[in-house]
Amino acid sequence: MKPYNDTTYAILGILTTNCNSGYAIKQFIDQSLNHFWKISYGQIYPALKLIVEEGLAEVKTSSASGRADRNEYLLTDKGLNTLKNWLEQPVKQVPVERNEVLLKLFFGSYQSREQTSALLRDYQQKLEIRYDTYTAIEQGIQEHSKEDKDAMYWLLTLDYGKRTTRAAIEWCEEAHKKFTPEEEE
Amino acid sequence: MKPYNDTTYAILGILTTNCNSGYAIKQFIDQSLNHFWKISYGQIYPALKLIVEEGLAEVKTSSASGRADRNEYLLTDKGLNTLKNWLEQPVKQVPVERNEVLLKLFFGSYQSREQTSALLRDYQQKLEIRYDTYTAIEQGIQEHSKEDKDAMYWLLTLDYGKRTTRAAIEWCEEAHKKFTPEEEE
DNA sequence: CTTCGCATGTAATGCGTTACATGATTAC
DNA sequence: GTAATCATGTAACGCATTACATGCGAAG
Numbered sequence: 001m002k003p004y005n006d007t008t009y010a011i012l013g014i015l016t017t018n019c020n021s022g023y024a025i026k027q028f029i030d031q032s033l034n035h036f037w038k039i040s041y042g043q044i045y046p047a048l049k050l051i052v053e054e055g056l057a058e059v060k061t062s063s064a065s066g067r068a069d070r071n072e073y074l075l076t077d078k079g080l081n082t083l084k085n086w087l088e089q090p091v092k093q094v095p096v097e098r099n100e101v102l103l104k105l106f107f108g109s110y111q112s113r114e115q116t117s118a119l120l121r122d123y124q125q126k127l128e129i130r131y132d133t134y135t136a137i138e139q140g141i142q143e144h145s146k147e148d149k150d151a152m153y154w155l156l157t158l159d160y161g162k163r164t165t166r167a168a169i170e171w172c173e174e175a176h177k178k179f180t181p182e183e184e185e
Numbered sequence: 186m187k188p189y190n191d192t193t194y195a196i197l198g199i200l201t202t203n204c205n206s207g208y209a210i211k212q213f214i215d216q217s218l219n220h221f222w223k224i225s226y227g228q229i230y231p232a233l234k235l236i237v238e239e240g241l242a243e244v245k246t247s248s249a250s251g252r253a254d255r256n257e258y259l260l261t262d263k264g265l266n267t268l269k270n271w272l273e274q275p276v277k278q279v280p281v282e283r284n285e286v287l288l289k290l291f292f293g294s295y296q297s298r299e300q301t302s303a304l305l306r307d308y309q310q311k312l313e314i315r316y317d318t319y320t321a322i323e324q325g326i327q328e329h330s331k332e333d334k335d336a337m338y339w340l341l342t343l344d345y346g347k348r349t350t351r352a353a354i355e356w357c358e359e360a361h362k363k364f365t366p367e368e369e370e
Numbered sequence: 371c372t373t374c375g376c377a378t379g380t381a382a383t384g385c386g387t388t389a390c391a392t393g394a395t396t397a398c
Numbered sequence: 399g400t401a402a403t404c405a406t407g408t409a410a411c412g413c414a415t416t417a418c419a420t421g422c423g424a425a426g
Contacts, residue, residue: 097282167352
């Protein structure tokens, strides 16, 4: 089977839900897999074009009365099989996440303690915001889509995000101690 | 100050250690910041070229007797200042890490339980190998470079890797339970 | 009458990986 | 002699972000 990139498979996957336009796909991503797979319009529309060319989906342009043109994409059997086939393939090597904070910390000896401390504080704050976002999405799913056959999988990915983020926050707290003097001021 | 990309700053940072050739930089990366900042030769050499053009480092080509040509790069004052200036800048938004495992799990309802189970097992195994690598690097630093002024910072980045990896492993264990039946076979 | 949400798309740019190309020396 | 290590570099390609370009309808 011809291989596509993971972003294309992600879109194929989203097309199995009731999101069937480029715009709807983007909306869906922003509220669900945004935390581990961001996709921009600059990728979505060219990818949809490719998907149709490859016969993985069919498009119906509905110039619905009094609405902007909307292209509806419907997965074909070939598309669904392509998705399932990809799901069966073992994952490639787990990629390393590039982390600017760690990179700066790595060269921390060229910084003042105050700077390092600020770096860690700022990072921790960002992580806490992220954690709260995960919790909010989680509650949203539990309230609105609990019945959905996919809900359990979505919650699992959120749990992953929460656990790793929590671990990072705890690291921030520990690391921070090393750059703040015991005594005040 | 003219902005460069983070990879360029990473190389600038490495030039403060006693690694001063493209080859040596690559070696250094592979044994230290590989876990949060991979860099390939395809980036290193063009970056070094730019660094010299910008006056951030000077190059001395030493055709040492009976050795392949070796370009030694030495950071200039301007180079060091550029590095320090970058260290002072607040970090941009923390990027989301793309995770193929989570992406596949997200569409898990199109997989069999066995497949999902295998996906998680495989991921856990990869994470455990990673964890062990971190531990090994950590021990290496504690044994050989404990006195280095940078050692503490390096150990901190490793601790981050260990904590977040451990959290991910624990998630795998928990998640896996949901896809394995209580009874045997 | 202007801003926001819906809706689709392209082009430029940046960045990274991979494969390719070369060649010396050293250890087995 | 041949494989590994040291050493430098380029070109093609893939992928993602960003900015740009356009236009309708509804709400304020």
